[in-house]
Amino acid sequence: MLEADNLECTRGEQRLFQGLEFRLGAGELLFLKGENGAGKTSLLRMICGLLPPGAGEIRWQGENIHHLAGDYRAAFCYLGHANAIKEELTPLENLRCAAALAGTSLPESLAFDALAQVGLADRADLACRYLSQGQKRRVALARLVCDNRALWVLDEPFVALDARAVAWLRDLIGAHVAAGGLTVMTTHQPVDMPSVQTRELRLAA
Amino acid sequence: MRALLHVIVRDLRLALRRPADIVSTLFFFVIVASLFPLGVGPDPALLRQLAPGVLWVGALLATMLSLPRLFADDFRDGTLEQMALSPNPLGLAVLGKVVAHWLYSGLPLAVLAPVLGLQFDLSTGALGVLTFSILLGTPALSGIGAIGAGLTLGLRGGGVLLSLLVLPLYIPVLIFGAGAVDAVAGGLEPQTHLALLTALSVGGVAFAPWIAALALKLALE
Numbered sequence: 001m002l003e004a005d006n007l008e009c010t011r012g013e014q015r016l017f018q019g020l021e022f023r024l025g026a027g028e029l030l031f032l033k034g035e036n037g038a039g040k041t042s043l044l045r046m047i048c049g050l051l052p053p054g055a056g057e058i059r060w061q062g063e064n065i066h067h068l069a070g071d072y073r074a075a076f077c078y079l080g081h082a083n084a085i086k087e088e089l090t091p092l093e094n095l096r097c098a099a100a101l102a103g104t105s106l107p108e109s110l111a112f113d114a115l116a117q118v119g120l121a122d123r124a125d126l127a128c129r130y131l132s133q134g135q136k137r138r139v140a141l142a143r144l145v146c147d148n149r150a151l152w153v154l155d156e157p158f159v160a161l162d163a164r165a166v167a168w169l170r171d172l173i174g175a176h177v178a179a180g181g182l183t184v185m186t187t188h189q190p191v192d193m194p195s196v197q198t199r200e201l202r203l204a205a
Numbered sequence: 206m207r208a209l210l211h212v213i214v215r216d217l218r219l220a221l222r223r224p225a226d227i228v229s230t231l232f233f234f235v236i237v238a239s240l241f242p243l244g245v246g247p248d249p250a251l252l253r254q255l256a257p258g259v260l261w262v263g264a265l266l267a268t269m270l271s272l273p274r275l276f277a278d279d280f281r282d283g284t285l286e287q288m289a290l291s292p293n294p295l296g297l298a299v300l301g302k303v304v305a306h307w308l309y310s311g312l313p314l315a316v317l318a319p320v321l322g323l324q325f326d327l328s329t330g331a332l333g334v335l336t337f338s339i340l341l342g343t344p345a346l347s348g349i350g351a352i353g354a355g356l357t358l359g360l361r362g363g364g365v366l367l368s369l370l371v372l373p374l375y376i377p378v379l380i381f382g383a384g385a386v387d388a389v390a391g392g393l394e395p396q397t398h399l400a401l402l403t404a405l406s407v408g409g410v411a412f413a414p415w416i417a418a419l420a421l422k423l424a425l426e
Contacts, residue, residue, distance in 0.1 A: 048290055051426050074292035082283025088222035100211040101284075103292040127222075 001025050002047070002151060002182055006056035009042050016042055018055070022201050024184065026150075029177045029196050032186040034203035040186040041081065043203065044155050047184060048078045060151075074103060076151035083140035087129035091115050091139045094128060098143050106146055114145035118165070134160045141165075144172060152176060154185040166191070208293040212301025213308070219278075220309040226271065227309050234267040234314055238321040249326040256325035257335065257386035263321075264314050264339055264382075265375050268346045271310045272371065273364045275302060275354040276421065289425055299355075299414035299421065303347045311343025331389045338385040338395070341402045342378045348409030349374045355420030378405055 001024070008018040016039030024030050032040045045051040047058060049065050049072065058065050065072045085094045092111055099106035115124050118138040120131075128136060137160045144152065152173070158166050170191055177183055177196040220227060241259045242252055279285040288298040318339050319332040327335065353371035357363035385398035 050286065050289060070292045070294070073290050076290075078286070078290055080283050080286055082281070082286070084283035084287045086219060086282065086284065088219050093218075097211075097215055098287065100208070100215075101287050101291050101298075103208065 001059075001061055002184070003059045003062075004047075004056065005059075007043070007046065007053050007058070008055040009039050009046065009051075010054045011039075011042060015054075017203055020056070020201075020203075022199070024182050024199065026180045026182060027177055027197055028182060029173070029193060029198045030182075030184045031198060031200045032184065032203065033200060034186075038203040040203060041155055044078075044080075044153050044184065044186065047153055048076070049073070075149055076153055077102070077144065077147045077149045078153045078155075079140060079144070079157060080155045083136050085128050085136060085139050088127060090125050090127055091120055091131070091142070092124045094139055095142055095146075099146070102147075102149075110146050111142075114142040115139070117145050118142045118168070134162060134165070137161060138165060141169060141172075144176075150181055152181065152183045152185070154183065156186055156188070158187050158189050158191065208291070209297055209301045209304075212288075212298050213305045216302055216305030217308060220305070226274065227313065230267050230271045230310055231313055231317060233270055234263050234317060235321060237263040237266060239324060242324045252325040253327060253390060256322060256327050256331075257383040257390070258379075259325070260318055260321060260335060261339070261342075261379050261383040261386075264318065264343065265346065265372070265379060267314060268310055268343065268350060269368055269371065271306070272350040272354045273357075273367055275306055275351060276358050277354075280358055280424065285421065286425060289422060294418070295421060296415040296418040299351060299417045300410070303344075303351050303410060303414050303417075306351070307344050307347040311339070311347055314343060315339040327386075328390070331386055334389045334395050334399075335386045338382045338399060338402060341399060341406055342382040344406035345378050345402070345409035346375060348406070348413035349378075351417040352413050352420060355417035355424065358421065358424040378402065381405070 003023050005021050007020040009016040022030065032043060034040050042051060046053050060068060060072050060075065095111040095114060096106050112124055115121055118141060120135060120138055123131060128139060141157065157169060161169065170193065173183055174193055174196050238260055241255060245251060276285060289295050315336050319336050322332045322335050350371055353367045356370060357367045360366060381398045381401045385395040388395045388398060
């Protein structure tokens with residue numbers, strides 16, 4: 001259960017939002033909507049604890065996330081604008097590094113399966129600098145395949161993906177939520193998720 | 206512990222995949238140390254006297270050269286965010302990066318130092334102490350440098366600011382490092398200097414990563 005109360009965000013001199021609140025239970029998906037600059041990414045970074053809120057608090061299972069610290073960070077997976085993949089490493093190494101960073105270990109066979117799912121089986125051993133933008137994005141998204149943490153925080157996950165990858169990702173997020181996971185995401189593309197409980201939060205610019 | 210080891214291995218692997226960075230740092234050290242004998246002329250007594258200071262300053266500057274990239278790449282591609290979001294404390298990841306930085310910058314400098322020391326007509330004993338002092342002192346340089354790199358992360362013209370911040374903090378390391386070699390050359394025991402260098406390095410590696418982690422969290426906000 002993720003809750004936010006009375007959140008306020010100020011970037012520079014500009015107040016992006018205030019008095020914002022939401023509740024998100026297990027098996028629910030939260031769409032953040034809003035124009036460019038409305039504070040969607042800032043809100044996601046607040047949910048991750050990267051950006052301290054100007055006022056208010058965010059609670060995970062009833063406790064303030066800043067008190068939970070490492071316990072909370074072990075419960076969610078964040079995918080930001082940046083792919084967090086290393087150009088010098090191969091997709092396989094990138095996936096295993098990301099898993100190690102998250103405090104788990106990923107056997108090579110599972111990492112390979114994840115890459116096969118995103119359609120990069122034949123590129124698994126090619127340095128990421130030779131991949132296209134969309135392929136790099138897919139390497140980053142492959143992290144989600146082998147991720148069993150409860151909360152996914154996704155910032156524009158559909159950017160740079162082709163139609164087939166968009167459908168695949170939609171199904172992956174759908175399956176995660178259907179299995180009792182939580183997802184908070186932003187997207188500018190119209191994506192319908194008929195099978196899952198969806199909430200919407202609109203940030204006014 | 207496993208998380209720490211993983212960051213070290215990852216950073217070393219990345220450094221080896223783009224060897225140009227390491228090689229240019231080492232070349233810089235070689236060039237700086239070689240310019241002095243050419244500039245001041247072939248007087249062995251004068252060169253012997255200059256050697257400890259010149260070689261140590263060269264090592265400091267070479268270390269400085271590799272510092273801006275310590276966090277910059279991870280910051281740009283989002284890996285630093287993921288490190289901050291890891292269940293393990295960010296300071297642990299920074300400690301791993303500091304250790305890796307020493308392994309690909311401090312260690313090669315120490316290996317190279319005695320070869321360059323030959324140009325200054327240093328005795329075998331002095332060459333040994335020079336190598337040893339750089340080996341013992343460079344971990345402090347990597348640790349203190351990490352604080353500077355963290356504080357200047359994401360700033361325009363951060364490289365110059367980084368040198369202004371970090372070089373004054375390197376002074377104690379320079380004094381005791383060069384002092385150890387001077388002591389041997391003057392027929393004294395270098396133990397005190399080396400002990401103080403070790404203390405600086407232990408302090409630098411043990412505490413600096415946690416301070417650097419605080420700076421990085423600010424840069425990520």
